[in-house]
Amino acid sequence: MEGRVVTRSSPGRGVNWPRALLFDLDGTLIDSVPDLANAVNELLAGDALPPQSLDAVRAMIGNGVRKLVERAYRAAGQALDSHALDAATDRMMGIYGRHLTNRTVLMPGAREMVVAYHMAGVRIAVVTNKPEAFTREILSHFGLQSHVHAVVGGDTGPARKPAPDMLLHALKQLRTGTGNAVMVGDSPADIDAAKAAGIAGFAVRGGYTTVPVDNLGADRVISSLMELPAALDAFRVSA
Ligand SMILES: O=C(O)COP(=O)(O)O
Numbered sequence: 001m002e003g004r005v006v007t008r009s010s011p012g013r014g015v016n017w018p019r020a021l022l023f024d025l026d027g028t029l030i031d032s033v034p035d036l037a038n039a040v041n042e043l044l045a046g047d048a049l050p051p052q053s054l055d056a057v058r059a060m061i062g063n064g065v066r067k068l069v070e071r072a073y074r075a076a077g078q079a080l081d082s083h084a085l086d087a088a089t090d091r092m093m094g095i096y097g098r099h100l101t102n103r104t105v106l107m108p109g110a111r112e113m114v115v116a117y118h119m120a121g122v123r124i125a126v127v128t129n130k131p132e133a134f135t136r137e138i139l140s141h142f143g144l145q146s147h148v149h150a151v152v153g154g155d156t157g158p159a160r161k162p163a164p165d166m167l168l169h170a171l172k173q174l175r176t177g178t179g180n181a182v183m184v185g186d187s188p189a190d191i192d193a194a195k196a197a198g199i200a201g202f203a204v205r206g207g208y209t210t211v212p213v214d215n216l217g218a219d220r221v222i223s224s225l226m227e228l229p230a231a232l233d234a235f236r237v238s239a
Pocket residue numbers: 024025026027061062063064065127128129130131187
């Protein structure tokens with residue numbers, strides 16, 4: 001029924017629902033793979049290990065820096081004990097921290113949606129397993145920090161996604177209940193965290209996930225963030 005599909009591409013002026021949007025960062029708001037892959041490969045080169053491809057690194061992202069480092073070393077043929085992994089993670093933080101935005105770009109619709117929903121009165125949080133300081137620096141780089149009311153990172157304190165804690169922490173800061181919020185993410189960590197928190201979880205295609213997007217168990221799947229207004233409208237009507 002093509003003619004009846006409503007394709008709303010902006011939220012309009014005043015939005016009553018949701019009251020809060022929680023956005024994942026990597027693979028959802030930004031495409032950070034090139035900078036993360038460069039940093040991973042600089043790290044591996046320091047231990048005379050072979051570089052990993054962009055596709056390989058993309059599949060390693062989503063569970064924080066330590067997991068990324070662990071996966072990269074394993075793929076390069078070296079298993080690290082927890083002490084060596086801590087040290088390599090520290091080195092990775094130094095390397096990546098110097099190159100957060102060399103080649104990182106916003107995902108399609110990221111700026112438009114964050115700005116438009118903020119302007120429409122919706123509370124915005126970024127909830128990411130990436131360290132908080134890096135996240136804030138990246139949001140500033142893209143001029144988005146003033147549109148975001150809360151940032152919860154992998155080292156902010158609450159247990160990382162897929163645990164529900166970071167999402168609930170964000171909602172507390174936004175003074176919003178679980179029934180009035182939607183988590184938008186690209187990977188199992190986001191959708192599993194949303195489910196555990198009792199928050200609607202929308203999955204966006206084109207991010208970093210080893211599980212096919214249609215199998216994440218999301219409440220809605222969208223092809224890009226530009227589809228968010230239509231998907232939110234439709235979800236609210238059917239909910
Ligand atoms: O794994 C990371 O460091 C961050 O990933 P996320 O922004 O998708 O949570």
